[in-house]
Amino acid sequence: MKKWIIMLVAMLSLSSILAGCGGDKQASGDSKDGKQEMTLGMTTEPPAIDPAIATDTTSGWVLDHIFEGLYTRDKEGNPVLGAAKDQKVSDDGKTYTFTLRDDAKWSDGSPVTAQDFEFAWKNVLNPDTGSAFAFYMYYIKGAENYNKGKGTADKVGVKALDEKTLQVELNAPLGYFDKLLTMWTFYPVKKDIVEGNKNWSADAKNYVSNGPFKMTDWKHNSEVVLEKNDNYYGKKDVNLKKVTFKIVTDATTYYQMYKTNELDFIMTLPTDAVTAEKNNKEYQEVPYFGTYMYMFNVEKAPFNNVKIRKAFAMSIDRKALAENVTKAGEIPAYGMVPPGVKSPDGDFREKGGNYFEENFDEAKKLLAEGMKEEGWDKLPQVTLLYNTAENNKKMAEAVQEMIKKNLGVDIKVSNQEWKTYLDTTKQHNFQMARMGWIGSFVDPVIMLDYYLGDSPNNRTGWVNKQFDEIMAKSKIEQDENKRFELLHQAEEVLMADQPFMPVYFYTNTYLTSSKFKDIAYYVNRYPFLKWAKKE
Known part of the structure; x- marks a missing residue:
């Protein structure tokens, strides 16, 4: 166990863990034309690419790339301000006032507003939404009562003071509130998109988000395609132009697809493959x-x-x-x-x-x-x-x-x-x-x-x-x-x-093509590609 803990501490201290430099295969995103594209294996269809509904790590993997909350994560996995540029906390530690970035925009180019955050959080708490993660918001004043049908939305301690200012009132001071806000449950959604179509998240056609990538295609049970979001304020840090999640449910198949260069990345290797790949420089245990x-x-x-x-x-x-x-x-x-x-x-x-x-x-x-x-x-x-x-x-x-x-x-x-x-x-x-x-x-x-x-x-x-x-x-x-x-x-x-x-x-367990670097391998999320690039 001590060895595991030492490994964990080391992981947290690294700015990012680079894929191994071994192997000479030419992966699908590694063509000679230099395209910054990456193809990853996903072992199941995402049940819900909706911040209010998602409860699984597969959906969360996509959501983490296409949305950003008030807080996000740095390369080490630590919480840092994201869509918010500033926060102030009251003397009693119970009231947070967030100021949104002036350049925080949706993928359609419109501004991300405090009203979008207020709507998104109250949408999670709305009993009609049926969010299984609503209880993570119970730290907020009035949230539990509203979610359980004992109170109203206007009594919830989340309020947009103006276009760029969001006030949040907690029941008690919370030392890990910044970490909590990195969860996809706290991501904003665009009010008019969600209200205008109850099935807004079912396909990519009218999908709008605010993260480093945007979803441009979702062929159900086949693939999810993301492209760089040019309206993202931190676009200069985003190197990949396209990310494709190939949905391959059979472990042996996706392992073979990696070995035949159809995939640049796979995780949760078949047990037989783990033994075979232990000495491969592209193999990692995290x-x-x-x-x-x-x-x-x-x-x-x-x-x-x-x-x-x-x-x-x-x-x-x-x-x-x-x-x-x-x-x-x-x-x-x-x-x-x-x-x-x-x-x-x-x-x-x-x-x-x-x-x-x-x-x-x-x-x-x-x-x-x-x-x-x-x-x-x-x-x-x-x-x-x-x-x-x-x-x-x-x-x-x-x-x-x-x-x-x-x-x-x-x-x-x-x-x-x-x-x-x-x-x-x-x-x-x-x-x-x-x-x-x-x-x-x-x-x-x-x-x-x-x-x-x-x-x-x-x-x-x-x-x-x-x-x-x-x-x-x-x-x-x-x-x-x-x-x-x-x-x-x-x-x-x-x-x-x-x-x-x-x-x-x-x-x-991961296999990552040695052509890619600056992937963030977090200890409590799937790998994050915001800074990833192909050499």
Whole structure:
């Protein structure tokens, strides 16, 4: 773990990580005519390229390139002012006044206004929008009441004072507000575009955004095309003229496309390819602030019983999974919050430790006790659901085998395409399902928020009043020592009930053509191409 943490710190300290200089292949964006174009592999269709609706990293990858919030990120991943040129904070730390850049423009050339931000944020909070990420705005005065139908939009503490001035009132001071504002949920949208067409984000034809790139084509289930936004205030920093995301759902296929020069970049390599590419200078393993897990639906048998949930969690060998299935240096997970969070007591994960361990005998004992409590002579049939991807398939099959061997339980495995899968799990129509959660900034709160009782992202049906209360206290606690102690308490409550089984903390694997440099490889977002260029 210490090695992983050192690697993470090193990653954060670099201005950007250059692709390796090995390899002599001529990639698709590397033609002799010198065109600044790049083609990347995307493993699934983006479900929603809409800042208010998107909840997944694939949609977020596109959104991060075509929009920009009040804050953005520098090459190291630190929050810096973006569409705003200035901010002032009141003495009590609760009122922020942002002044927008004079040259902040939409891709159609019209000015980005404070009214656009006010509209966008209130659109996220509007109950009719159905945003699953609206709760990230609950720090704002009146936001939670409006989102839950207990208040009105005019009571929300977001107000455009004039064309270039936005005032935001918080419930309490928030030390990580700048980091929070880098999330796509806080991006602006152009009011007249959104109000004029409820399906405005479904295709590129009338799409308007304000980031370094603009979307010019979206052939569903085939590709998403971005081009340099010449109306972006920082266009001099943008070198690539065109970025194409090729949607290739089969891992073996996109790996072959990289090797045959059809793609300049791929990530989440097939496990067999990881071994083959370890010594390739174009290969990278980058720590990723997230947790790969299997959710339990606590409202459905047999996972309505906590002992059975714990039995399943104890019955898989995480080290063997990391070494033999994923093979990319992942860290076995025995909690929710990944390593890499610096707290007053050191790394949060090291301080919190492991909440359980593999113990196959204890697992069988807990399973028997849980079945007895429920009055079952035979365990109800269990189906493990995962979203279609080669690596997820291999992981599910390995877990299936381990549960049979170590727990004596035969489970079925089933898969669905990503968009269908999200809908199925949202409706709680599963028993046990794969999920990954990536922190949009490096802090325990962003990971633990997933399991809040009223979080739309919490699809387990697990609601714990004590957990919710501790999390609420942590968000207004100004003493960092006390805040982190509360977050440790919250994780302890979560793991005592264990509505999920953590498997590993992510490491992303990348292959990037050596022709490209100045790509920013963040620890909690997919690679950012604002400064990327082809040599």
